[in-house]
Amino acid sequence: xxxxxxxxxxxxxxxxxxxxxxxxxxxxxxxxxxxxxxxxxxxxxxxxxxxxxxxxxxxxxxxxxxxxxxxxxxxxxxxxxxxxxxxxxxxxxxxxxxxxxxxxxxxxxxxxxxxxxxxxxxxxxxxxxxxxxxxxxxxxxxxxxxxxxxxxxxxxxxxxxxxxxxxxxxxxxxxxxxxxxxxxxxxxxxxxxxxxxxxxxxxxxxxxxxxxxxxxxxxxxxxxxxxxxxxxxxxxxxxxxxxxxxxxxxxxxxxxxxxxxxxxxxxxxxxxxxxxxxxxxxxxxxxxxxxxxxxxxxxxxxxxxxxxxxxxxxxxxxxxxxxxxxxxxxxxxxxxxxxxxxxxxxxxxxxxxxxxxxxxxxxxxxxxxxxxxxxxxxxxxxxxxxxxxxxxxxxxxxxxxxxxxxxxxxxxxxxxxxxxxxxxxxxxxxxxxxxxxxxxxxxxxxxxxxxxxxxxxxx
Amino acid sequence: xxxxxxxxxxxxxxxxxxxxxxxxxxxxxxxxxxxxxxxxxxxxxxxxxxxxxxxxxxxxxxxxxxxxxxxxxxxxxxxxxxxxxxxxxxxxxxxxxxxxxxxxxxxxxxxxxxxxxxxxxxxxxxxxxxxxxxxxxxxxxxxxxxxxxxxxxxxxxxxxxxxxxxxxxxxxxxxxxxxxxxxxxxxxxxxxxxxxxxxxxxxxxxxxxxxxxxxxxxxxxxxxxxxxxxxxxxxxxxxxxxxxxxxxxxxxxxxxxxxxxxxxxxxxxxxxxxxxxxxxxxxxxxxxxxxxxxxxxxxxxxxxxxxxxxxxxxxxxxxxxxxxxxxxxxxxxxxxxxxxxxxxxxxxxxxxxxxxxxxxxxxxxxxxxxxxxxxxxxxxxxxxxxxxxxxxxxxxxxxxxxxxxxxxxxxxxxxxxxxxxxxxxxxxxxxxxxxxxxxxxxxxxxxxxxxxxxxxxxx
Numbered sequence: 001x002x003x004x005x006x007x008x009x010x011x012x013x014x015x016x017x018x019x020x021x022x023x024x025x026x027x028x029x030x031x032x033x034x035x036x037x038x039x040x041x042x043x044x045x046x047x048x049x050x051x052x053x054x055x056x057x058x059x060x061x062x063x064x065x066x067x068x069x070x071x072x073x074x075x076x077x078x079x080x081x082x083x084x085x086x087x088x089x090x091x092x093x094x095x096x097x098x099x100x101x102x103x104x105x106x107x108x109x110x111x112x113x114x115x116x117x118x119x120x121x122x123x124x125x126x127x128x129x130x131x132x133x134x135x136x137x138x139x140x141x142x143x144x145x146x147x148x149x150x151x152x153x154x155x156x157x158x159x160x161x162x163x164x165x166x167x168x169x170x171x172x173x174x175x176x177x178x179x180x181x182x183x184x185x186x187x188x189x190x191x192x193x194x195x196x197x198x199x200x201x202x203x204x205x206x207x208x209x210x211x212x213x214x215x216x217x218x219x220x221x222x223x224x225x226x227x228x229x230x231x232x233x234x235x236x237x238x239x240x241x242x243x244x245x246x247x248x249x250x251x252x253x254x255x256x257x258x259x260x261x262x263x264x265x266x267x268x269x270x271x272x273x274x275x276x277x278x279x280x281x282x283x284x285x286x287x288x289x290x291x292x293x294x295x296x297x298x299x300x301x302x303x304x305x306x307x308x309x310x311x312x313x314x315x316x317x318x319x320x321x322x323x324x325x326x327x328x329x330x331x332x333x334x335x336x337x338x339x340x341x342x343x344x345x346x347x348x349x350x351x352x353x354x355x356x357x358x359x360x361x362x363x364x365x366x367x368x369x370x371x372x373x374x375x376x377x378x379x380x381x382x383x384x385x386x387x388x389x390x391x392x393x394x395x396x397x398x399x400x401x402x403x404x405x406x407x408x409x410x411x412x413x414x415x416x417x418x419x420x421x422x423x424x425x426x427x428x429x430x431x432x433x434x435x436x437x438x439x440x441x442x443x444x445x446x447x448x449x450x451x452x453x454x455x456x457x458x459x
Numbered sequence: 460x461x462x463x464x465x466x467x468x469x470x471x472x473x474x475x476x477x478x479x480x481x482x483x484x485x486x487x488x489x490x491x492x493x494x495x496x497x498x499x500x501x502x503x504x505x506x507x508x509x510x511x512x513x514x515x516x517x518x519x520x521x522x523x524x525x526x527x528x529x530x531x532x533x534x535x536x537x538x539x540x541x542x543x544x545x546x547x548x549x550x551x552x553x554x555x556x557x558x559x560x561x562x563x564x565x566x567x568x569x570x571x572x573x574x575x576x577x578x579x580x581x582x583x584x585x586x587x588x589x590x591x592x593x594x595x596x597x598x599x600x601x602x603x604x605x606x607x608x609x610x611x612x613x614x615x616x617x618x619x620x621x622x623x624x625x626x627x628x629x630x631x632x633x634x635x636x637x638x639x640x641x642x643x644x645x646x647x648x649x650x651x652x653x654x655x656x657x658x659x660x661x662x663x664x665x666x667x668x669x670x671x672x673x674x675x676x677x678x679x680x681x682x683x684x685x686x687x688x689x690x691x692x693x694x695x696x697x698x699x700x701x702x703x704x705x706x707x708x709x710x711x712x713x714x715x716x717x718x719x720x721x722x723x724x725x726x727x728x729x730x731x732x733x734x735x736x737x738x739x740x741x742x743x744x745x746x747x748x749x750x751x752x753x754x755x756x757x758x759x760x761x762x763x764x765x766x767x768x769x770x771x772x773x774x775x776x777x778x779x780x781x782x783x784x785x786x787x788x789x790x791x792x793x794x795x796x797x798x799x800x801x802x803x804x805x806x807x808x809x810x811x812x813x814x815x816x817x818x819x820x821x822x823x824x825x826x827x828x829x830x831x832x833x834x835x836x837x838x839x840x841x842x843x844x845x846x847x848x849x850x851x852x853x854x855x856x857x858x859x860x861x862x863x864x865x866x867x868x869x870x871x872x873x874x875x876x877x878x879x880x881x882x883x884x885x886x887x888x889x890x891x892x893x894x895x896x897x898x899x900x901x902x903x904x905x906x907x908x909x910x911x912x913x914x915x916x917x918x
Contacts, residue, residue, distance in 0.1 A: 014685060015696060019818055045696070172663060177659060177662075180657065180659065198639065199662060200658060203658060204630045204633060258721065259717060262695055262717065265725060266695055269728035269729075277802055278798060283810075283815070284807075285815070288831050292834045295831070302794060302798045310791055317787065324779050327776075327785075328772045332762070343738045347733070347742075355475040356513060358514065360476070360514045361513075365743060368750065375747070376751055
């Protein structure tokens, strides 16, 4: 039989860590061969090194970190899955940690600090130079998950009356321009951004051209307190590359670039996907006990709703005792309702996240889901009705299951779209609880309709 | 009672189309007041206009398009949901369509053409100038969903021996630089990219500095035939801003920028989310009959698997007839298994998509899921066992449901992680069928274990 390792060859996945590299690294760690380890890891991007650490077991991971010593790259910490950061930081010696953190950009340090407990936070802040520490503490004063946390503070600005030549001379003379920047932000005398110019336009224009004539149409500022999810949405919707961040007085305080927004977008999407499945903030690198603890509460809620459905069934014990065939067919109606409800719900949750389901079209979408539920309900009522008649040779049983199917698929469409809307309205993330709620509704209605109709029609 | 429209106020969602704007636009369309319509839409971004069109009913949508006439912005077509593009294009007069398409960048035209049927494709290609048409047909020669389709052909290049001054003089003299560009790509005499320099570095360096000294570490090229999903992964993983695209001979053929990669990433995430819920490529703007057709096949598969589960139950009709309480408790074990399986599966599907679950750690993840299933299984076995004993006053019934719970949660963990791995291995998108497959396994095993154990222990 094939080993599970053999199952995922991934020859077809570009950019996956290749197994040969992982094997070489593992061998080097086992042999405590520092030179071989450094040679194998030298060409690797910090993001790939982070993935490598995530794929190793705890023992080899710690031995690798020890073997690397001061060659541990600080950027790996930023790339690591949050669940593993604390463990890796704890495994670094204080001297290595100081080295690693000092080489990071300020927004990466902020991102790192956000996920750590107090003692580790202190250790890292303590390892920074005083100006860096003050800058970082200022960034940390913005709310968690806000644009202020996401931004970098270094912005290239120019007074609004400058020409292309002024800007170029200024940049030539600057010693500490940011690592990556794409726009020059024009500010008024009160340091409020009034527009921005791409470097490409600056490059291709005459020195005498006023910067003001080169402003981009797509310019938008972002309030420092705005939720990072909204920031990511704005970047994706308006194809922004970078956007200045302003404080309550519209003064420039930093800039957010698209690469940061892309990371947020990807994290938010992952969060919604996991939430819909009843999993919290979980990763493949988490340990067994972590995932047991993570999943237990969701399963407990599901147990509660499953018992609720059983209580409905219990009301019909006499009907079940009279016609055992009902117990056989009963799960079909509930299962179909659960699936149809999940379909409607997922489309609705996604549409709310992308602002495509709003007050203006909610009513139309509800009507559409109910109609679609009715049409598919009738189709499956005919199919399952015929199956029921053939299987149990009882026409009335076929009628019962057909009617229950129509009812449950209509209810599934309605619940699937209304519940996310109501949760959103109540200020709850619609992805959070829709799944369990919707299947509870379709289970309860499915069993009630099927057994209730059976009690009326068959007995 | 509140109208459904009232349910989604969205005051708290930044960037959602505000209802006032939508109302003004609707009124202008109803009154056929072209000036009011243009005034309301003038400040809107094409992406917001596309969202607006998606939110209107078909009638007002067509009246709005007619009223706009030649003021219809071509970029709106690129921003529109694919499901609606054909309808909107069909509603445009040929003259307006020609106008609209001519103003688009070449990669946007390619993106548009991909989603259209032959006659509309011809109409659009016919409306282009000859050089544009040739350029677009060349792009369309790359496979659907490849880097070649995603890239723009306009790249700013420099010979490898140029200095900063050479590059600036060249750009000043160029009349048709791309709208947006962030790097100058250095090419060798055979037009193979050897690295790139950010405009920021060019700006801040002396004119005599060789470009070769300013090359970025993060440089990567992308093969034109690479899948766009892999491209998006690379941008996200390596924080790329732009990357040159090369042909089979490593020659430069175009460039992909992060904003295009971000759109792909967002689409891929949406696709996975919908696939997991058993919905195809569906949008909130689709019409009722479209969604009925979309969802029917998935529900049909589910019906098949539900009937399979019923066939399992049917094997135990005599057990059910003897102890009706079994019918009451039966769905609990299946439901818990389905939920636990969905949890494991979602984490696995996501980890495969992000290359975090690979051959190197598959075995460890499988072991972890099975152990987690066992631990949660024991916890819930105790809870449901006690509930069963109290509810039905039958200790043996409690033992039966407790044992079945442990078995099903272990199987759920195993199936939840193994099925996506096997589907991926078989070259099928693991998001595609995992949901239905996993719940089929947990339903069948749940009913079989519970009723089978009941037959042995209770009868």
